[in-house]
Amino acid sequence: MTLEPLDAAGLPQPVDVSDNTADLARVDEVIAAGPFDATWESLSGYRPPRWFAEAKFGIFLHWGAYSVPAFETEWYPRNMYRRGSPAFEHHVATYGPQSTFGYKDFLPAFRMEKFDPAEWVALFKRAGAQYVVPVAEHHDGYAMYETKRSRWNAALIGPRRDVMKDLLTAVDDAWLIRGASSHRAEHWFFMNGGLEFDSDVRDPAYADLYGPALRKEISPTERFLEDWLLRTVEIIDNYRPQLLYFDTGIEEPSFDPYVRRLAAYYYNRAAEWGREVVINYKWDAFASGAAVPDIERGTAPGIQSMPWQNDTSVSRTSWSWVEGHDYKTATELIAELADVVSKNGNLLLNIGPKPDGTIPDPEARLLEEIGAWLAVNGEAIFGTTPWTTYGEGPTQTLAGSFVDASSAHYSDADFRFTTMTEVGHRYVYAIALAPSPSGRLSIRSFAASSRLVGEIRDVRVLGHSGTVQWRRGDEALEVELPEESRSRAGGSVVRIELEPERDGERIDFFHGLWI
Template sequence: MPDSPLEPLDPVSLPPRVDVSDNSAALAAVQAVIDAGPFSSTWDSLREYEVPLWYRDAKFGIFIHWGIPSVPAQGEWYSRTMYLEADRAFEHHRETYGPHNEFGYKDFIPSFTMDRFDPAEWAEVFRRAGAQFIVPVAEHHDGFAMYDTARSRWSAAQMGPRKDVFGELMTAVDGAWMVRGASSHRAEHWFFMNGGMRFDSDVRDARFSDFYGPAQREETAPNELFLEDWLLRTVEIIDQYRPQVLWFDWWLEQPAFEPYIRKLAAYYYNRAHEWGRGVVINYKWTAFAEGSAVYDIERGAMPGIRPDVWQNDSSVGKTSWGWIEDHDYKSLDDLIGELVDVVAKNGNLLLNIGPTADGTIAPAERELLEGIGDWLTVNGEAIFGSRPWLIPGEGPTEVVAGSMIDDAFAPYTSEDVRFTTRPDVTGDYVYATLLRWPDDGVARIRSWGTASGLLGRRIAELTVLGHGAAEWTQDADALCVTLPETPPSAVGVVVKLFLEPVHEPARKDFLHG
């Protein structure tokens, strides 16, 4: 046991339960919004959805895993693994906090204080990092709402910090001119705590069944009451906070969710139509019909350019999304490489951090965000508002495609290049981002050699971002650029071309009028 044991939850202090057994009126209100259109709850109708321009241009957002798991600091799945007798977290919990029937997951709530949480400071850190949209976890698998919900007493507004920390952050995000988002991991709560039903633990205690429940077997389909509650909790987030990004985790592809997903999407898109705002739903695997929302890959990559915009949700840490004491952090080089690779393949990067239980952003995570922001200050022209070029890149380092593979990335080299472009009214700007600085100070871009035929037009101007004009030569094999003696930024370098206009001889620089 620790020197200073945590103070467990006092059951007497709990707010009264919320009765969510009769959802008829709330469901009727949802249906009324769907009936009003323009979207109906059919896949044919939902495929008429169009990804908003702001999201296509944004490229970079911040994901935030924060909540009760930051207290034991053993990872965001601790509420499940601590009740699985075969998992090492089970013994860790018993040795550190005592028997599960005396100190369970709920008993971490009083220590989740967030007493140093400064939403304005967080927003400023994210803005300096270059983030365009912010997606905090509204509710994770553990069933503890980080927002002010009327459907449960188990929320940050009524326990722990006893304030709407989610809402406060959204207000700060508005103040920093970024876009609101929210993630929901509620679907998995159907089974998430079920290990505690197999032995004497507080999951079995009827006084807390509205928190730990349903705690059903993962082999069983969720029933209608749970599915209705999932729908209405998500609707509540939509109506109270108006997020323009709504991110869903992986269990939604269960067949039982399908009709509820369609209703939710139609409701959200119709609400957004009322607001006059462009919104995005992120989904994994096959939960949504293609074209009805934005596909998301967890800690992953695409093999090439995807025709439709997509998203990679990843994290600064290699082993955990939430706060843990011994994070194995990625390097700034790794994170910049991940961002550039995603953008070159028509994707956005949603990069996660995990604040501590008192509401602070760890110095190492703050430093990484500041490093990304510094890099984007110099090179953001090749990222924000860009589009994929003819090919995504070149180089010897193989990028493994798929999900959950970010720890398999080999270090990039100076021969690894990613391309982006932005059309101009008179010509094209094309960017080559070398993912490492070449030792000899010469950037060699093989796809821009005359033999490749990819450029198609004469180079009217060449510059190095953060430096200016540079000497260059071009032959059949490559375009070679003599780089400045001092690297303009901490990671790699970006070479910018302005290609000879196709029709108009006069040039107009889109950045300077």
């Protein structure tokens, strides 16, 4: 790829953000107005909203100038300055030395000239997503929104439009829920490799893009932390996301007072709007109960008492667009969705658009396949709650972060369970995690000898309008699948109707969230 260096003469003037006194005072005024204050005791009174617990499935978007080189991962902006790394060698061989062509020089080529937000959102809606979370700013320091705190943003350089505003407007128009993601916390060290040799990171003219570039071993400065807080406040005020996702970095101890201020500000502003909101965090950045935990590329060990989220990508290779992705299959992603939902979680599934603003064909196809499965089987996902046990089957999976449950080789003997109650009806859904070549499913948890359930009133296969053949034996509930249920991506779903609860009884789920 042949690219021209950035024309520095045409750049907007740097923004003076040295005096934050007035902006910080306004933040503290909102906090003082309540209902939350900036203490963990107060913030732990937060409760996740019903909309999040019922939504189950969202779309995550890693889009940015790192998709222009499209090499390895979205960490290209860091790795291109790390001597000896494949990205460093690739960069020098392809674009020349970092002193003459640095990361800033990719920004003008990030044009998104084919970006059609309505088309994107129509795809997300067909996929079954209920909320959309674009990355507002990644670790690279380039904002995908119009900001008064930096000249390095998509409204001024690259596409020259507020692409995040355009996308979230389309999200609103489709009656989906808007979110936003901030990854800026790690920007304080992200470009520090460029200080070790002759590169444009050393050039004071671009210090407002490349950031402090401090050593990772030391904590960020108060000025950086104030800027992080105010950039996030700007996203909250200008875009009103109902979900605010934070990547790693904010768990660093120096962030703690700023994280508490940010959370109190967000929750209090949401109270002003009359909206219920969610903060996603990783590791131990928040006190338990103060926000919704997120497990990156992983899963929980079992049913959790409160909602949580797994964020993962359609690709094992990268979160952003790169050449040569190792894509997961739709069946793997559907199994991951079922696993997460069975444990009281949501799946936030990432795609990476190309720099011209189009969604790669393989990623669009995966979303269409997931949507086709949900169109038939969404009854077993949306608005459900966990059952007595989250699942059964011979395949063992690891719990925790970065274990990608979708890498497990599930069989049609692996199931995940969810449940739903309606007036006079009590359903449990057995979601097979793989298609069944034999056309028969054996579900051990519903055997006649099982202590988990009493009498079964009826058995159906979702997507099939007629009756099915089933037999409840001592070892398993045996279900014959209709022909049309055997060849779709993803496993079949068996809906088992149990005898309703006795008069006067009700089914409560954790903390009275559902009655």
